[in-house]
Amino acid sequence: MEVDVLEFLVPVENNKTLFVWDIQPVHTEAEIYERLFSVFSSFGPLYLLKVSSNAPLHPPGFSALVKFYSAAQASEAQRRTDGCLLFQTSPLKVRLSSKQTPHFLSDSSRPLSHARCLELANHCLGFNGWTSDIITLKELTNKEEEEEGGGGRRRRLRFGCLLQLSFPPHRQTTRGAAVVEDSFTCTGPDVLLQKRCKLQKQVREKALVQAFTTVLLILLGNGKVMVEVKQTSDQFLPEQIEGVLQVNEFSWSEFDPDEEDGGDEEWDLTVS
Incomplete structure (x- = not known):
């Protein structure tokens, strides 16, 4: 039985990328996108579909780039x-990518975005195939800094957040934690609330x-x-979460390259 494993990571491998050539200019770019998406998404979830003019x-x-997770x-x-006609009168040319992957991407393990995670999980498992529950969400810091001109401070x-991800039909559970922060000019309670x-x-x-x-999704034949x-x-076990969880040296630069590292502070996510 053929088995394939999907991870919730951005696909960069050549064997997951297709190039499509010889697309006739008888449809608009938007129409071509819709037709290609209909064809290729029937084989499995797509990470990317991009149509470009010659x-x-x-x-x-036109030509197109198609990226699969699998x-x-x-x-x-x-x-x-x-070599099939699909939606036009002449055959399309479809090839697996032979482009050499740069070394810095060959071992890449960049997580999918939040929206992509939901899309892939719902496609493969269905809307009832998984659940997420917040264990704790706490405000760790609320500090006023120097006053600025214009009356704002x-x-x-x-x-910080600790969350549990469950897959009831498969009896699997995992957990994730995150810390985010922002420094801003507060001109009123409405700004602070937003x-x-x-x-x-x-x-x-x-x-x-x-x-x-x-999480690994194992696709069976x-x-x-x-x-x-x-x-x-560093995986969280249920018996380790009772009481206090301390997260040390938590860096989220790999998830958001524009976000600065918060340093080596220690955060207390007490489960109340």
Whole structure:
């Protein structure tokens, strides 16, 4: 039985990437996108579909880049669509990528975004195939800093979240934690409230993303999906969460390159 393993990571491997050529200019770019998406998404969930016009020195037409999460699904899609007419009167040329992956990307393990995690989980497991529950969400820092001109004061907020991700049909559970912070000019209680709501949403989403990075989706040849959880040295166990959880040296730069490292402070996520 053929088995493929999906992780909640950005796919960078060549065997998950297809190039499509010889697309006739008889449809608009938006129409071509819809038709290609309909064709290739029937083989499995897509991470990316991009349609581009041919370069000026080439004949009029389009080409496309298709990225799958699964190498097996990409291979099947290539075999079954290459040389086919699909939605036009001449055959399409579909090939697996042969472009050499840069060394700095070959071992890349960048997590999917929050929206992509939800999309992949719902596609493979269904809306009832998984649940997430917040164990604790705490405001860790609320400090006023130096006063600025215009009557506003600088304020720094930091939130921490511990979340549990469960897959009841598969009897699997994992957990994720996140810390986010922001420094801003507070000109009134409405600004403070909006910032609190925004940070609480961000920290919940980052905790869920972190939990999904430990999950493996095992696609079986008969169409069924199994869920396994990677055992890591820093994985949270149920008996370790009672009382106080302390998160040390928590860096989220890998999830948000624009976010500065918060340093080596120790955060207390007490479960009340």
